[in-house]
Amino acid sequence: MELTAVRLLPVTLQLKRPFRSAHETVQTRGITLVQVVDEMGHQGLGELESFDTPYYVAETQATSRAILTQTLIPALKGQSFTTPQAVQSFWTAVTGFQMAQAALETAIWDLWAQRQGQSLAACLAVELNCQPQAQISVGISLGASGTPQATVAQVTTAVQQGYRRIKLKVTQSADLARVQAVRQAFPKLQLLVDANSAFTTADLPFLQQLDQLDLALIEEPLPATDLVGKQWLQQRLHTPICLDESVATLADLETANALGAGQVLNLKLARVGGLGPALAMIRWAKQHHWPLWCGGMLEGGIGRATALALASLPVFQLPSDLAASAHYYQRDLLTTDFQLIGGRLTVPTGVGLGVHLTPRLQQRLTQQPNILV
Structure with missing residues (x-):
């Protein structure tokens, strides 16, 4: 398996009511969608879960996206791998940034499950x-x-x-x-x-x-x-x-x-x-x-x-x-x-994640620049 494209799309979700913890009160939730595409045209999706502030962990949406675009994604350019676990070997020099790694790694798991014709849950099992x-x-x-x-x-x-x-x-x-x-x-x-x-x-x-x-x-x-x-x-x-x-x-x-x-x-x-x-x-x-x-x-x-x-x-x-x-x-x-x-x-049973983005978000994501080139 080899990636030919990786795209990022920041999205803001509106909570129905403020959510208060010891860290902060959240009224909107910023996340970033991650799309990976392989040489066969399959698309995998991940989600960057860092918060906008560095209170839960040190990572934020901004710093996670920076490490994705500057380090994690470029490390996969031209690389071939047979399992999702193998991508971690390309990031061994990276200290921390678990959420950035997870966003890209989970998208690759979705992609890999689709290539197997199985649900992600079945592949994990x-x-x-x-x-x-x-x-x-x-x-x-x-x-x-x-x-x-x-x-x-x-x-x-x-x-x-x-x-x-x-x-x-x-x-x-x-x-x-x-x-x-x-x-x-x-x-x-x-x-x-x-x-x-x-x-x-x-x-x-x-x-x-x-x-x-x-x-x-x-x-x-x-x-x-x-x-x-x-x-x-x-x-x-x-x-x-x-x-x-x-x-x-x-x-x-x-x-x-x-x-x-x-x-x-x-x-x-x-x-x-x-x-x-x-x-x-x-x-x-x-x-x-x-x-x-x-x-x-x-x-x-x-x-x-x-x-x-x-x-x-x-x-x-x-x-x-x-x-x-x-x-x-x-x-x-x-x-x-x-x-x-x-x-x-x-639990979804379709191939991969078994869910689909709304057409509007899917179109916006596809229009984002390919960071892998």
């Missing part, structure tokens, strides 16, 4: 010698805003819609009242919180109060790089600490495990560099008995389809963080939406 699930259980992430009563109302709506797991963003100790109100209203609900590194070890009393609420996990309570702090904290909590921003590479996960700095991994393929690195982490997690769940990045339709293919693998212990298309955006990228039915999303 072959790598792990398993069968993909036709439908996956999903949960939902709710932003850190509103009164306890308003949060309970949001959760009530989500539960009625069929979501099987609820994640609440927390940014300050005052959010304890919101979490307590939800737990009181829903004593059996699979509930977890995500702090996005908002706290320090000095906030132990608050974190111990959360620990009493029978949560499935507490995600990233301390700064991402503070693995020693997470080790100290995990020894003082019964609730498992879940890692997200702390893990960009398999080496990060191995270090966290050696330290005892957590017990669960939120696996986001964009954060770790793509599907190949994600598969490597899945293999490691199985060997070392680390529970996994598939996280979301406020993706557009292409990113959501890719994440659904990964989430279809029967290796995740919690419902995935991939809500229905209609939950976040006024208008998505695709001709069809992902709809929630009985708390589940259906």
Whole structure:
């Protein structure tokens, strides 16, 4: 397989409501579509998931596009490869920029699956010698805003819609009242919180109060790089600490495990560099008995389809963080939406990603300059 064209198209999506985390409040979501074309004319699609700001990770949409156009894409010019995993060998000199790598690598996976005449989910399942699930259980992430009563109302709506797991963003100790109100209203609900590194070890009393609420996990309570702090904290909590921003590479996960700095991994393929690195982490997690769940990045339709293919693998212990298309955006990228039915999303079965851009976006993407020439 050899690429003959790579094109990028920045797109802005409008959220239905602001989404607040410890990092920032997002009202619009910038993503970049990536198109790769091979010598046979097949087209693969990927999605760049960096945010516009460097608060979640250091990468931004601007810096990711720069590394794509200046380094990652030129490295593939004239190169032939037989599997998607092989492209990583052309980027070994690149430090970081996992999201940029993931955007291009996942587009190549889509292309490769089309060449095999299979769905992306089926191709990933072959790598792990398993069968993909036709439908996956999903949960939902709710932003850190509103009164306890308003949060309970949001959760009530989500539960009625069929979501099987609820994640609440927390940014300050005052959010304890919101979490307590939800737990009181829903004593059996699979509930977890995500702090996005908002706290320090000095906030132990608050974190111990959360620990009493029978949560499935507490995600990233301390700064991402503070693995020693997470080790100290995990020894003082019964609730498992879940890692997200702390893990960009398999080496990060191995270090966290050696330290005892957590017990669960939120696996986001964009954060770790793509599907190949994600598969490597899945293999490691199985060997070392680390529970996994598939996280979301406020993706557009292409990113959501890719994440659904990964989430279809029967290796995740919690419902995935991939809500229905209609939950976040006024208008998505695709001709069809992902709809929630009985708390589940259906995994596309068509070749490759199994989804299609709207004709307008497809035309705009095709009109972009070929960076590979």
